[in-house]
Amino acid sequence: MPDLSLVVIGAGPYGLAVAAHARHTGIETLVLGEPMSFWRRHMPRGMLLRSGVDWHLDAAEVHTMERYLAERGIRPADVHPIPVELFVDYATWFQDVEGIQVRPELVTAVRPRPDGVEVELGDAGSLSARSVVAAPGISSFAAAPWHLVAGLSADRYAHTCFLTEFDRTRDARTLIVGGRQSAYEWAALLADQGVEAVHVVHRHDTPAFTPSDWSFVDALIERTESVPGWYRSLPDDERAAVDRRFWAEGRLKLEPWLPPRLPESVVHRHPRTEVVRCVELPSGEIRAELSTGETLVVDHVVLATGYRADVTAVPYLADVPGLATANGFPVLDEHMQTSVPGLFVTGFAATHDFGPFFGFVRGCTAAARLIVPAVAARTATAPTADAVRG
Ligand SMILES: Cc1cc2nc3c(=O)[nH]c(=O)nc-3n(C[C@H](O)[C@H](O)[C@H](O)COP(=O)(O)OP(=O)(O)OC[C@H]3O[C@@H](n4cnc5c(N)ncnc54)[C@H](O)[C@@H]3O)c2cc1C
Numbered sequence: 001m002p003d004l005s006l007v008v009i010g011a012g013p014y015g016l017a018v019a020a021h022a023r024h025t026g027i028e029t030l031v032l033g034e035p036m037s038f039w040r041r042h043m044p045r046g047m048l049l050r051s052g053v054d055w056h057l058d059a060a061e062v063h064t065m066e067r068y069l070a071e072r073g074i075r076p077a078d079v080h081p082i083p084v085e086l087f088v089d090y091a092t093w094f095q096d097v098e099g100i101q102v103r104p105e106l107v108t109a110v111r112p113r114p115d116g117v118e119v120e121l122g123d124a125g126s127l128s129a130r131s132v133v134a135a136p137g138i139s140s141f142a143a144a145p146w147h148l149v150a151g152l153s154a155d156r157y158a159h160t161c162f163l164t165e166f167d168r169t170r171d172a173r174t175l176i177v178g179g180r181q182s183a184y185e186w187a188a189l190l191a192d193q194g195v196e197a198v199h200v201v202h203r204h205d206t207p208a209f210t211p212s213d214w215s216f217v218d219a220l221i222e223r224t225e226s227v228p229g230w231y232r233s234l235p236d237d238e239r240a241a242v243d244r245r246f247w248a249e250g251r252l253k254l255e256p257w258l259p260p261r262l263p264e265s266v267v268h269r270h271p272r273t274e275v276v277r278c279v280e281l282p283s284g285e286i287r288a289e290l291s292t293g294e295t296l297v298v299d300h301v302v303l304a305t306g307y308r309a310d311v312t313a314v315p316y317l318a319d320v321p322g323l324a325t326a327n328g329f330p331v332l333d334e335h336m337q338t339s340v341p342g343l344f345v346t347g348f349a350a351t352h353d354f355g356p357f358f359g360f361v362r363g364c365t366a367a368a369r370l371i372v373p374a375v376a377a378r379t380a381t382a383p384t385a386d387a388v389r390g
Pocket of ligand 1: 360
């Protein structure tokens, strides 16, 4: 018999949401991971969220962010946009009021076993569970034109995911490659620090700094929950239309609170421009050649170039026997269960089959409601029923 009914790997929004809902359903649950580590260590202090107070973690709709604020006498309008620290505090409160047990241990591998899934903890041994939910987030998926920085010393460039302290970039000149929200938000954060110059270089036009309207997402999430396999069984053109709408709100629009923090004397925008080459000079400066023929001399390069799923880049999912993937995503059933019986994957890694909303907190509650019934069914059935599916 496995040691536990459910192990959740990851204590970010998705892991916490699934764990809370599982506990409500009476499933004995252990969460492994460092609570909200991505938000604490891969988002800079002072970063502001794009999502509002209505995006929360509770599938039971009780311990919402609005409730958390109300208990503190904070009006939602006074915390818009939401500082990242406040959301981390909400998640910490949620973990606490839900009584979610988290062990801050690193999983090194998972593998199928006849009655469930084995979870390896490196030197700390291993444990087994009837079901395992992996909520790895995006930290393993940082994507960048690495060839641009291949010749630079390692301390001269960073993906935004790894640049959360601005001590070294203060009083310096920085080139930011990319032009979506994180590119301009990092530019604003650098400008706030009093840097000498920031150059934001991107292939597309300067996006519109205008509020995004996420209200259309609610209906799509409802459909995801009520119609099994809804998103992936859409005709190609309809699925593309959903993706386009999401792209238009999230990528073509940037937050209207950014421009006042982007003084033209410091933040130089280079739309419709590509960085062709970066070379480290004997002086230690970096010469960046642009497609316009212009040359910039900077001290640091920041790659604000987003994330691309590759489930094998998640260390503990890199080598799972029988785990089927397509285009870097795990192949999932209607309950986000992989081809390995009892192993579920959620969050960004589920966006291929479930839609782009699962890359954001908005999808947490739906993910919990989709996954937990299948976990409950497995918990209730005889462990011998499993066989690795092809
Ligand atoms: C700059 C930026 C801004 C964003 N702003 C927003 C926003 O405003 N609103 C929004 O909804 N979303 C936003 N997002 C997306 C947000 O990060 C994701 O929605 C969210 O973090 C996904 O949660 P998760 O639980 O899937 O993963 P994560 O939050 O990344 O959690 C992963 C968990 O896995 C754990 N873990 C990792 N490796 C192991 C291991 N080997 N063993 C055990 N545990 C492990 C970590 O400790 C962590 O607890 C933003 C992302 C970025 C990069």
